[in-house]
Amino acid sequence: METALQLGRDPVPGRVVRVVEIPARHGAALEVAKGQVLRVIDVEGQQVGDFVCFNRTDLRERYSPQNTVLFNRTIYPRIGATLVSDRGRPMMRLVADTVGVHDLICGSCSEEYYKNRLDHAAPHRSCRSNLAEALAPWGLALADVPFSFNVFMQWPVQPDGSVRPMAAPSQAGDYVDFLAEMDVVAANSACPSDITPTNAHRPTPMRFVLYDPDPGGAPGSRP
Numbered sequence: 001m002e003t004a005l006q007l008g009r010d011p012v013p014g015r016v017v018r019v020v021e022i023p024a025r026h027g028a029a030l031e032v033a034k035g036q037v038l039r040v041i042d043v044e045g046q047q048v049g050d051f052v053c054f055n056r057t058d059l060r061e062r063y064s065p066q067n068t069v070l071f072n073r074t075i076y077p078r079i080g081a082t083l084v085s086d087r088g089r090p091m092m093r094l095v096a097d098t099v100g101v102h103d104l105i106c107g108s109c110s111e112e113y114y115k116n117r118l119d120h121a122a123p124h125r126s127c128r129s130n131l132a133e134a135l136a137p138w139g140l141a142l143a144d145v146p147f148s149f150n151v152f153m154q155w156p157v158q159p160d161g162s163v164r165p166m167a168a169p170s171q172a173g174d175y176v177d178f179l180a181e182m183d184v185v186a187a188n189s190a191c192p193s194d195i196t197p198t199n200a201h202r203p204t205p206m207r208f209v210l211y212d213p214d215p216g217g218a219p220g221s222r223p
């Protein structure tokens with residue numbers, strides 16, 4: 001399982017604490033202490049991750065895509081952008097990013113989306129249910145899961161206001177690093193969509209690497 005790209009296309013600037021595999025079409029969750037950095041890796045390329053987080057000490061406080069747009073004043077987050085909670089507090093900060101393309105406005109695929117919008121009659125795994133499944137050990141249910149920060153998702157807004165579904169531009173080993181600004185429970189779904197172009201019609205695995213940054217090591221990290 002050790003590969004050159006296990007930690008992504010660059011080494012982590014710190015000490016690896018945990019590596020968690022996120023199987024294709026599934027989700028995973030873990031706790032990240034304040035000051036730790038969570039790397040989310042696209043293992044094979046062109047894979048979108050639907051990412052959410054919760055305040056570890058009060059799980060009722062959760063990631064808010066709307067506050068994240070409002071506070072950062074953009075729908076296209078760049079390095080330095082904060083993931084903001086529904087209580088208007090910084091939860092995590094984007095401190096490294098090898099792709100620079102993400103989506104904050106389209107939310108997550110759901111069982112209803114496949115059935116009612118994509119006319120897919122058979123049951124289909126979804127990011128909403130993947131996140132609920134991964135977060136169940138913390139007592140969180142589907143209704144608790146906020147809409148997501150969509151890592152590597154490329155559905156750009158067109159001049160007429162429509163969004164254009166395109167395949168993720170990420171390549172094998174690409175990653176984002178999120179620095180925890182508070183103790184959080186974080187979850188990511190390797191989006192199972194094989195119907196829209198989102199994952200180039202080929203859902204693949206992702207990976208978490210949790211690390212303690214070297215003092216001054218992670219770009220943007222505070223000692």
Ligand SMILES: [Zn+2]
Nearest residue numbers: 109127191192
């Ligand atoms: Zn999805």
